[in-house]
Amino acid sequence: MLRSSHAVVAMLVAALPTSALAAAPAATAQSFKGEYTVSFLGLSVAKAKFSSHYQGDSYFIDGTVSSAGIATLFDDTSGTISSKGKILGQQMQPQAFRADYKSGKKASVVDIRFANGAVTATQVIPEPKKRNPKTWIPLGGNDLTSVLDPMAATVIHADSLDKVCGRKVKFYDGEMRADLTLTYASKGSISVKGYKGDTVTCKMSFEPVAGYRKGRKALNYLKNKSQMMVTFAPLGQTGVYAPIHATVGTQIGTLTVSAGRFEAVE
Template sequence: MRITTNALALLVPILCTTAAHAETSVIHSRYAISALGLPVGVSKFETRISPGSYSMTGTLKASGLVALFKPTTGSMSVSGRFGRNGVQAERFALDYVSGGDRQTTDIGFSGGNVTSAVNKPKVKKRKGWIEVDAAHLRNTVDPISAMLVKADTPGAVCDRTVRVFDGAMRSDIKLNFLRTERFSADGYSGDVVTCRAKFLPVSGYPGGKKEIAWLRDKGRIVVAFAPIEGTDLYAPVKATVSTQLGPVRIYATRLERRME
């Protein structure tokens, strides 16, 4: 369950704008989640962008048959700052309940490095566990902040490898350019840059786990990023990830912005 939830966290991020002025931008967004063509969940987010910093709160709720057989609800909060080289996370918190089981994760960051990570219940370290060492926790971000990209040109959006820590697993997400296409949702319509994403596990997982090996060797992840008007930032609006059970699709249905 943890891998599925973290995949959703990675692929249901924020649509942001940055502030080159003294005002605060507030973005209300809604995302639909489907698996095998059937609706399985809905996420809603409020993102606040001030000069030099960002924060987001969001909720996740199961829908369709998933809600009947395995009710799932969750909440998430993220905060950080904009540095010279992009996003620097400060705190990530996730709290979700699925089928009666509750999981919470709280990660602290400073200067681009992880300073604390608490999971309740604690992560079970199975046979063949690959430990996370101190070097793995440098220059990393949480799964949500990882998807806010600073780039000078559309082509540069996909030219990067992002170091991600979700509270247990450290992974690299390698992005490569795939195509440019059109995308529309309530409040947004325009071109988006689509990247192919390669999942590369680093540590914090059992080395022989078949699901992780399949996602690394055979998994296909595609993420589309929209340019944020007046900035050099891009943020995701849709994503598809292949799993052993079939494709999971996440896409924005509402993106509305106001100024404060």
Template sequence: MVQFRRWLFISALVTSLPFMASAEELRHETQYRVALAGIPIARADFKTEVKDKQFTIRGDITSAGLADLVTSIDAKTDVSGTVGDNRLQATHYKLFYKSGKKERTYDVAYTNGNVTSNTITPEPKRPQSWIPLSDGDLHSVLDPISGMIFPITANLNLCNQTLPVFDGEMRMDLKLSPKGSHPFSTDGFKGKTIACGVRFTPKSGYKGTRKDYLYLAKSDGMEIWFAKADAMNVYAPVYVRIPTQYGTVTITAVKYGS
């Protein structure tokens, strides 16, 4: 259950913030609410700086409401990298995750999308059903934060792509498909979104008998809504819907803009 909660919290990190490169230094802050079956369970705050095609993202996620009655959860993330013409490319991704008294740190270095180092501290014990990572699983991958932000280009097919994501432990594919458009309003944004269906496929780096992953992999109810940020010329998520065995998790932007 701890690994699945961590994945949900990383999903909250996915709804980070929109930006593009500029000669000037850009600062941006976004805030999100995470709910289970409509009940608030976490909040997230992200701060980003961009200068001379270099970006950094710092995020804080904390459990709230009902979740605190079960266990307290805190996550802190740092991502840095370069802003390219078609994609944000991370060079370093770090996540500190604490659930109750258990703590773990994930540290990943990338070069041109390939993982060059990957450490987990403390090193977890693996069950016999563990599906290990292979060398091929760590080539041409995205981090779970900046990998979900898309520069607006003429040939952008936002909902017609498969995203190969590595979160420091699990390698997964997120296959996007078109699901129309929805209106969305929050502090800093009001307008239409692009809705994408998401098929979750765990590839490696997880317990093969995990019922929650198997449940999500069979579901066709996962969605991500992307909103356009005109000032930054990108699309970024403002709403995520994740069906689970315990109820539907939603991640909603309560602030989208500076």
């Protein structure tokens, strides 16, 4: 599921569950849990559960993602995702990201390693097929510096809800580099297990940079026509804001990601 729905799942199923990610530096360990449902046209198609642990300036996240409902009839996919790194000031700095998943009988792995904010190694199994140089936009020398993995790409450090939107994030999923730009849309409130309170919604735009095929209809739609909205909520008093709800328009309908649980745990 992660690679087969490359842009949508990388941005939403992998990135959004970082609501369980991290808090401000503390001497004692802090833990968070997030549970999400992905639905399409009102039908559940995937579920994700994540646990995260944070101590000092280090974080570690692990989780599971699986097909659900009617989607299991067409694409029975399940997998595990993990990410670790540090928070330096208000900057996420990943060290490692790994996704192991199985779709039907096909097993796949995406493993990304980082150092000082830059990608140092990427392993994708099975290895991608040879690309057509006439249509493929290759990664350039500076494309993999100051980038975030799918787990850290949408976690925001801000002084308040008013300052969550209005930023650009460099995103890398093991093949494609893209920019995600957040602009303010509205304020609201939400109530789920573990959180009841104020939220802010940002409109998210998607701009592929490299590591993709020109003319790909799904990416062109995401870039030029898709309506993508992400709603953020605070993790306690930590100064960290994370997605609690999102929608993304695709060529065949709207995908919705909703948190059923968004809370700190002992």
